[in-house]
Amino acid sequence: MAIADAALRVRFFDLLAAAADPAVELRAGLAAQLATIPPKFFYDALGARLFEAICELPEYTLPRDERVIFDRYTDEFARQIGAGCTLIDLGAGDCAKAERLFEALQPAQYVAVDIAGGFLRTQLASVARRHPRLDIVGVAADFSRGLVLPPEVSERRRIVFYPGSSIGNFSPEEARVFLTDIHAQCAGGHLLLGADLVKDPEEIVAAYDDALGVTAAFNLNVLNVVNRIAGTDFASADWRHVALFNAAESRIEMHLEARRALQVRWPGGGRSFAAGERIHTENSYKTTPARLSDLLRAAGFADFNLYTDPAERFALALAQ
Ligand code: AVJ
Numbered sequence: 165m166a167i168a169d170a171a172l173r174v175r176f177f178d179l180l181a182a183a184a185d186p187a188v189e190l191r192a193g194l195a196a197q198l199a200t201i202p203p204k205f206f207y208d209a210l211g212a213r214l215f216e217a218i219c220e221l222p223e224y225t226l227p228r229d230e231r232v233i234f235d236r237y238t239d240e241f242a243r244q245i246g247a248g249c250t251l252i253d254l255g256a257g258d259c260a261k262a263e264r265l266f267e268a269l270q271p272a273q274y275v276a277v278d279i280a281g282g283f284l285r286t287q288l289a290s291v292a293r294r295h296p297r298l299d300i301v302g303v304a305a306d307f308s309r310g311l312v313l314p315p316e317v318s319e320r321r322r323i324v325f326y327p328g329s330s331i332g333n334f335s336p337e338e339a340r341v342f343l344t345d346i347h348a349q350c351a352g353g354h355l356l357l358g359a360d361l362v363k364d365p366e367e368i369v370a371a372y373d374d375a376l377g378v379t380a381a382f383n384l385n386v387l388n389v390v391n392r393i394a395g396t397d398f399a400s401a402d403w404r405h406v407a408l409f410n411a412a413e414s415r416i417e418m419h420l421e422a423r424r425a426l427q428v429r430w431p432g433g434g435r436s437f438a439a440g441e442r443i444h445t446e447n448s449y450k451t452t453p454a455r456l457s458d459l460l461r462a463a464g465f466a467d468f469n470l471y472t473d474p475a476e477r478f479a480l481a482l483a484q
Pocket of ligand 1: 218226328329330332333371372379446447448
């Protein structure tokens with residue numbers, strides 16, 4: 165459904181209503197022997213703001229590590245990409261990272277895609293005020309099972325912009341499938357991808373279990389989201405935030421652990437949790453330049469360069 169935001173000329177499409185029923189998806193994940201909640205459910209209005217707060221934490225260095233690379237190479241990216249592209253921002257959030265590219269990139273169209281539709285609409289209203297001549301398209305969508313774009317998105321010289329290392333929420337095989345589809349959708353264009361690199365496990369764990377407890381709040385908030393969407397009766401006080409580094413899989417895992425034996429009910433079902441039993445809420449894979457190169461090649465990107473910060477903490481790939 166297109167909602168004309170005439171005053172600001174932002175064309176906004178809500179593709180979430182047409183998607184699979186999230187209540188069914190959530191209840192199935194909770195009923196599984198190893199209970200799961202997919203990480204896309206973190207991002208309600210509060211979750212989106214808690215994630216912004218995470219990005220300010222001293223322990224969560226990803227945004228600053230990535231920023232060092234953008235500061236150094238944005239002009240180089242712009243030279244390779246050229247002016248007048250269709251900039252497709254996956255998981256746009258507050259749109260700040262894309263906006264910082266506008267001056268160098270001079271895109272013809274900016275397409276912001278995010279699962280947090282209400283938050284995105286608000287952010288795009290301010291983007292439109294700051295960039296009155298830019299063609300802006302907003303898309304509220306869950307692209308975790310593939311990206312679908314409305315026909316209003318130009319097919320001309322697409323740049324798929326996927327920064328921040330959200331690619332790490334996919335398993336390596338899921339990432340290959342996802343990027344293969346992205347490669348097809350930006351034929352002749354580019355992918356600009358961010359990926360966090362593996363480093364000292366203690367440092368990684370601290371980034372996902374900060375001293376202020378902001379990440380714990382972000383993780384626990386998902387229970388409130390699930391209560392609203394799936395009609396469950398979780399009490400966040402009964403759960404504890406757990407972050408652990410799984411070295412064999414090269415990923416940080418976030419879980420919620422039951423503080424005591426308890427029951428969770430939802431319309432038509434429910435389950436019990438033993439004390440100490442966990443719900444797996446997120447994987448964030450940490451990669452290496454070699455594995456990232458393999459992934460890009462496997463997805464069909466024959467031509468790419470990797471850019472890292474001097475300490476090799478984070479990598480950006482510009483791929484064709
Ligand atoms: C938004 C997926 C990149 O995995 O680092 C931050 C989300 N989770 N702290 C990440 C997150 C806990 C973040 N991504």
